[in-house]
Amino acid sequence: MWLIRINMTDRSYSVEEAPDTLETMGGRGVTSTIIHDQVPPLAHPLGPSNKLVFAPGTLTGTAAPSSGRISAGAKSPLTGGIKESNAGTAWAQHIANLGIKALVIEGQPEEKGTYWLIHLTWDDEEERPSVEFLPAEDYVGRDLFEVFPKLYERFGDRVTIAGVGVSGEYGYANSGIVYNDNNKRPSRYSGRGGLGAVMASKGVKFVIADPSGAPRREVVDRELFNQGRRKMREALGSHAITQPEGGLNMYGTAVLINILNEAGGLPTRNFSSGRFEGAAKIAGESIFEGIKDRAGEEVFNHGCSPGCIIQCSNTWLRPDGSEHVSCIEYESDWALGANCGIDSLDDIAEMIRLCNAYGFDTIETGTTIGVAMEAGVLPFGDGQGAINLIEEMGKGTPMGRILGGGTEFTGRAYGVTRVPTVKGQSMPAYEPRAVKGIGITYATSTMGADHTAGYTIAPEILAVGGDEDPLSPEGKAALSRAFQATTAFIDSIGHCLFIAFAILDIESGFEGMVEECNGLLGTNWTTDDVIKIGSEVLRKERAFNEAAGIGPAHDRVPEFMTYEPLPPHNQVFDVPKSALDSVYDEL
């Protein structure tokens, strides 16, 4: 496969065979290896020495189910450390179809504020991908819902898109990289860590991928590969959470709202309670019912990329039945809802729509508004006020720039001490004081607070892959470590993380995952190699962070969680520092 290196200082590029060292790697393994090896750890995240790397998962672009994932990596302007931010989109598959192992974007234009569009196509004669630079001024400063149709009009219906909204142009630490979904909407995101600002700092507004004419991906042992993907498909198809018309397909990820609320672990009003009195109104069940009411029929969810069989994405409707936004994920629903004391799905949907229009991470946006509410900028529960604040962010007003800097930044602007962040990145929708294992993941992950980095919620709350008491810190460091390593593997091979529900409970699914890889690559991995390979990725990320000045003292939850008991369980975060340190010391 190919490694494309683009230098935006002079808009030159090279297309080379990817080095052997990357041969069996994909996704996060590739992005974190390149960042670790090639980015100076003390580089300014928005300066010329940072690099933005895109890498499709190992299995991405093949027939493996639910494997349309792209990893975007760079030094993060939000955390100051390494970042891999993962999304499901057909763009991932197109990049893989073009035979691209890694797309590395380096340098930056001398003049700030000049933007280009990169057009990737297949060159039949040279038998390799080809790069073209086109001016992008027409798309700058505009709503992504306005721009995406223009791009499809210009480049044709079959292309896929990665890009940045105004959030990236402003240099906000809360700025994601946007991708198209299956309906050509700007709604899939590498949301976390401010990678949109990195992309914009390189003068890149969009990367259009068109794999027309590219050859089919080579598979070393097709029989083994097919056996593996059948096992995976069977596991996904039979597990209660991932099966068709199962939990995720029916209620979406927001099926978790009622579950976490019941567990007292749904962070509410800026992490001041673990239970929200309006939870039922914004729960996945209410989303399903709301869509049914407005559509006049039951509507099951759709996939984020072709070939996904889990299909967890909804499309919320306005009262008149017209489309409002896709999609209301659990994290967005919680961040912009419960965490702001807001219980209106229409308000939440409008906020998600604005985040998609401007390029914001919905998690960071919701936690930022929560801190602004704590600071008295607006009252908790003020849906219209929250919508207005996101508009300010999109306009780049001084208030918008405060909020666009993220949750910790907003906390500093207002002198707030209850700020739910680790390494500068805000916590997602699980309260560390009520679910201790996920707190360990938040505290120790190389990514800053991140539920996807080691989703111990499975055994702690969902009784998947075990059954752990969420309030107990016992044994949770080892649990988090195992989940973090497994996750780094899954993020590298390009499966959606939601396969974990099925493969943790169904052994043949886990075997199938390894067989898919062995069939595709010709490797001889065993199931034991999963944690080994994932650990190797984590070690590189950790080493980069330490060289960037982020060490054990940063592997901590914010101080207030250690002395402020959280209702309803009235617990503090009581995981000892030695347990936190053991996660990476014993990796």
Added chain:
Amino acid sequence: MWLIRINMTDRSYSVEEAPDTLETMGGRGVTSTIIHDQVPPLAHPLGPSNKLVFAPGTLTGTAAPSSGRISAGAKSPLTGGIKESNAGTAWAQHIANLGIKALVIEGQPEEKGTYWLIHLTWDDEEERPSVEFLPAEDYVGRDLFEVFPKLYERFGDRVTIAGVGVSGEYGYANSGIVYNDNNKRPSRYSGRGGLGAVMASKGVKFVIADPSGAPRREVVDRELFNQGRRKMREALGSHAITQPEGGLNMYGTAVLINILNEAGGLPTRNFSSGRFEGAAKIAGESIFEGIKDRAGEEVFNHGCSPGCIIQCSNTWLRPDGSEHVSCIEYESDWALGANCGIDSLDDIAEMIRLCNAYGFDTIETGTTIGVAMEAGVLPFGDGQGAINLIEEMGKGTPMGRILGGGTEFTGRAYGVTRVPTVKGQSMPAYEPRAVKGIGITYATSTMGADHTAGYTIAPEILAVGGDEDPLSPEGKAALSRAFQATTAFIDSIGHCLFIAFAILDIESGFEGMVEECNGLLGTNWTTDDVIKIGSEVLRKERAFNEAAGIGPAHDRVPEFMTYEPLPPHNQVFDVPKSALDSVYDEL
């Protein structure tokens, strides 16, 4: 002497004999020891676990010349590390006269935004200092020039004042602690590191000191003490820089403007050049001439506190001869002048007046406006625009809150990469690329970028205490280390740092300094103990910072200085990392 501990959670206090471990310590030695020993390194700087410590220098309150210094210490909201911020004011002497070794302010009111005034007096019956809490609501949200006269009216002409302006109330990381000068003006500052926000977070608006009736300070060996202070007085009185009607007394600290400009080391327009075409217009010589013109006579400078014989503080006048502001220091003049491309002393004076009115550090304010100019918020050279921005800071508008967060914060809000900070604190008026030794001090100091932490400018630019090539990195790590350790000693004993000019060149002055201490305390220190004692202070500060997550990776100048050559010498900062690391490794 006494250690007063005030708990602002319940407004309780204790007055105890200071422990023996602090017996021979003062100033920075005391504040850094208490912060190191008693503040959790991961405490939120504005939360209840941080402590604010005031400690007068060892010699403060005695007849030693130029020794009216107070150290304020805490975990800094600007740097996230330990902070000692040192000021010259009669308040320091009053605290010492009250027999107070350390005033430790802990906890915070449950309800944010309630403020108290602490009244310190001498209790004749109990023969110890006494503490009284009085409501301070009347003084909240107001200009310090309006409030100070009211405080003098209420508490009498003989008291002295420490306090915070609105900057502290807003929780700004750029917020100093203000003290009265000899003319009852709010113009002396523990400016750096955001300690005003720490004080305000404790609900303390002012600390009024009234030592009436307190006994005279005990001196163990008065003869030796007097011999020491005579030697010190003679050295100060005979050195060209510190003598009456000498450099500092005539032109003030801004005598350095022309000198640094000539050396190509005067940071100009946000550290994009080392030479400012308008330098002569804002130089100390022009200040002296300007005051002479408007006063109708030559006016020499005055002292910051009683007993100062250097007397380097000026009072700038309006065109009609009335007072405008005291004083235009070199750092303020440079930060708000050359660094913003502004060459009007009247504009600079107005900005300093506003900083004093609201409680801002003039250095951080000038470098912040420089970054805002770089971001295009206003053009370089726009004096009125810069004045307006400081007004916004004082009003707490969203723009004001961005700027109030400091230079690095403003850089993040606007995605600027040329941001002259180390450990979150902005660089003062010497360019590291043109004066390599001071760059090493900026990079490695426990305080963030700070010229006073190890003023290698003396040998590198002024040929005082040696004569070093400023452009060469050779031997500068050892030089910076020696200066940092000596400075920690001087900051502890309470002499103004400007005695260094005289004692570096005049050996008997150096001996006199040690004799003053030995006479006062009964110690047997030799001149060799100066670096030893100072190093001990630095080691504690360093240990605190490392536990707070600030290690060698943070001992670096910003990346742009390593690849962007600075005119006119067109040099980058080329001190090797090994040299930077050696400063503390070999301490």
